[in-house]
Amino acid sequence: MCYQNIAVQIRNNNVIFKIATPDLLYWLGQAAIQGFVPQLPQDWLSLPIEPYTSPQEYTDEMAVIKRMVPQTCDICGEYLLFYLAYQEQCFPLRLFELLDILKSLEQFGVIPCLPYSWWLGIFERYGNRQYLS
Numbered sequence: 001m002c003y004q005n006i007a008v009q010i011r012n013n014n015v016i017f018k019i020a021t022p023d024l025l026y027w028l029g030q031a032a033i034q035g036f037v038p039q040l041p042q043d044w045l046s047l048p049i050e051p052y053t054s055p056q057e058y059t060d061e062m063a064v065i066k067r068m069v070p071q072t073c074d075i076c077g078e079y080l081l082f083y084l085a086y087q088e089q090c091f092p093l094r095l096f097e098l099l100d101i102l103k104s105l106e107q108f109g110v111i112p113c114l115p116y117s118w119w120l121g122i123f124e125r126y127g128n129r130q131y132l133s
Helices: 021-033 095-107 116-126
Strands: 007-012 015-020 064-070 080-086 089-094
Touching: 007 021, 007 095, 015 021, 015 080, 021 064, 021 095, 080 095, 089 095
Parallel strands: none
Antiparallel strands: 007 015, 064 080, 080 089
């Protein structure tokens, strides 16, 4: 089993852009190091990433996560925000948006499933039951 290197499409207000799977997984690992999510299993982290099969997916629509900031979002109250650089703009990506993407990637077989205990740790920390399916 390995990760598929794909571009995940995200909408922020009326702007649609893409983020590469390895970029999402890197920042998830950073959130784990800082204690915002449970530690990722070592065997899960050491899986190879499949070569990028369609380089044309890397376009001007590609965004890059530039930083992770522990601050409370004024709109939703979430504590951890990631900032995406896209063209000349910067957009926030909330932790739960990243977790939603992660769960979708699992369900579509793009990445291996994280252990139930990892998702249980998310529930215990944030009280969000939607990931326990």
